[in-house]
Amino acid sequence: MTDADRGAGALDGRIGRLAVETPTWGYGDSGTRFKVFAQAGAARTAWEKLADAGLVHRLTGVCPTVAIHVPWDRVGDWRALAGAAAEHGLAIGAVNPNLFQEDEYRLGSLCHPAPAVRRRAVDHVLECVEIARTVGSPAVSLWLADGTNYPGQDDLRARRRRLLEGLREIAASLPPGVRLLVEYKFFEPGFYHTDIADWGAASAICAELGPQAQVLVDTGHHPQGTNVEHIVAQLLDLGRLGGFHFNARRYADDDLIVGSVNPYELFLVFHELVSAEEDGDAAVAACARGVAYMIDQSHNVEPKLEAMVQSVVNVQAAHARALLVDRAALRAAQEAGDVLEANRVLVRAYETDVRPLLADWRRRRGLDPDPVAALRASGYVERVARERGRATAGTGYPGA
Numbered sequence: 001m002t003d004a005d006r007g008a009g010a011l012d013g014r015i016g017r018l019a020v021e022t023p024t025w026g027y028g029d030s031g032t033r034f035k036v037f038a039q040a041g042a043a044r045t046a047w048e049k050l051a052d053a054g055l056v057h058r059l060t061g062v063c064p065t066v067a068i069h070v071p072w073d074r075v076g077d078w079r080a081l082a083g084a085a086a087e088h089g090l091a092i093g094a095v096n097p098n099l100f101q102e103d104e105y106r107l108g109s110l111c112h113p114a115p116a117v118r119r120r121a122v123d124h125v126l127e128c129v130e131i132a133r134t135v136g137s138p139a140v141s142l143w144l145a146d147g148t149n150y151p152g153q154d155d156l157r158a159r160r161r162r163l164l165e166g167l168r169e170i171a172a173s174l175p176p177g178v179r180l181l182v183e184y185k186f187f188e189p190g191f192y193h194t195d196i197a198d199w200g201a202a203s204a205i206c207a208e209l210g211p212q213a214q215v216l217v218d219t220g221h222h223p224q225g226t227n228v229e230h231i232v233a234q235l236l237d238l239g240r241l242g243g244f245h246f247n248a249r250r251y252a253d254d255d256l257i258v259g260s261v262n263p264y265e266l267f268l269v270f271h272e273l274v275s276a277e278e279d280g281d282a283a284v285a286a287c288a289r290g291v292a293y294m295i296d297q298s299h300n301v302e303p304k305l306e307a308m309v310q311s312v313v314n315v316q317a318a319h320a321r322a323l324l325v326d327r328a329a330l331r332a333a334q335e336a337g338d339v340l341e342a343n344r345v346l347v348r349a350y351e352t353d354v355r356p357l358l359a360d361w362r363r364r365r366g367l368d369p370d371p372v373a374a375l376r377a378s379g380y381v382e383r384v385a386r387e388r389g390r391a392t393a394g395t396g397y398p399g400a
């Protein structure tokens with residue numbers, strides 16, 4: 001970006017181009033493996049989840065879509081759900097199949113040794129493709145719980161072939177313009193291996209499926225110390241980066257408020273994305289501009305709506321800081337081999353207080369400069385607590 005571009009006008013436009021999708025499952029009760037904590041007013045149905053997502057969009061101005069999980073959000077009439085979303089100012093975003101909560105899936109879904117179980121899993125994803133078509137969603141987002149716990153439990157190459165066979169059928173069913181986003185995760189619930197463990201496995205699979213298949217990076221799905229921004233850079237260069245599931249982690253797949261644990265990493269990820277939007281290779285720039293930014297979190301001890309709004313604010317802040325990087329100065333320092341100055345250019349942007357910038361951006365759109373404060377002042381949380389009450393909490397991860 002040139003100095004002139006960094007002027008308020010251009011920056012303002014680019015801040016507004018960032019859209020962040022929120023997930024229905026972030027609005028319902030959730031928990032750890034040990035306990036589900038019921039929150040007063042937590043959304044009980046898909047309709048209530050849309051109402052909450054609509055509020056988050058009204059407060060932040062940047063969350064116009066909501067991801068759904070099937071069957072957690074199953075309703076009798078999908079068109080009616082899309083209509084309800086529109087009434088809240090929203091559209092349905094990614095459709096997420098659920099291939100991990102049936103007894104049949106104990107040994108896997110698309111990779112299961114039994115053809116009948118694989119058939120059931122493929123059919124469920126095909127149903128989600130149909131739902132995407134019906135609600136006008138641009139993506140089916142696939143995360144597999146498939147894996148094994150013990151060496152020798154299953155044939156690793158056979159599992160990969162089963163997976164590809166199912167995914168080929170799924171990819172062939174995609175309507176034009178609907179992407180298949182393939183998520184990877186290196187552990188859990190399989191602890192010996194997972195069938196799509198990392199970005200390399202995911203992108204090799206996508207390469208076999210064609211251009212509509214792209215990799216989804218969940219920021220919580222890497223081993224300690226992984227350089228996530230390098231993964232992002234490589235997937236962008238391959239034209240295979242399709243989307244993000246944002247969340248923060250300390251040790252495992254913690255699904256905490258994005259930017260709460262590792263804000264510098266989030267900034268560096270956005271630096272890769274923002275700079276790729278200006279890449280001289282048109283395919284890389286188009287890939288970067290097409291990335292879907294989604295939140296995948298479950299807030300168990302913190303108030304759900306506040307946590308979601310804070311997450312969106314954190315994503316906006318990381319993105320705004322990345323926009324502030326003086327890319328010409330960075331390039332000059334890199335070309336001169338000036339290691340320290342190159343790093344200082346990045347750190348300078350990261351250390352900039354972008355809160356006034358974002359507050360102004362919100363004011364100009366008639367939004368409250370502090371969306372979390374606005375939520376607290378709105379009385380919404382108290383109202384839904386009265387209207388919806390508090391569910392009886394269960395045990396274990398409920399998913400809904």
Ligand code: RM4
Pocket residue numbers: 096143183185218245253296
């Ligand atoms: C997984 C993964 C998926 C999410 C499920 C509930 O760890 O992140 O995206 O749908 O959790």
Ligand code: MN
Pocket residue numbers: 143183218245296
């Ligand atoms: Mn995820």
Ligand code: MN
Pocket residue numbers: 218220221253296
């Ligand atoms: Mn996860």
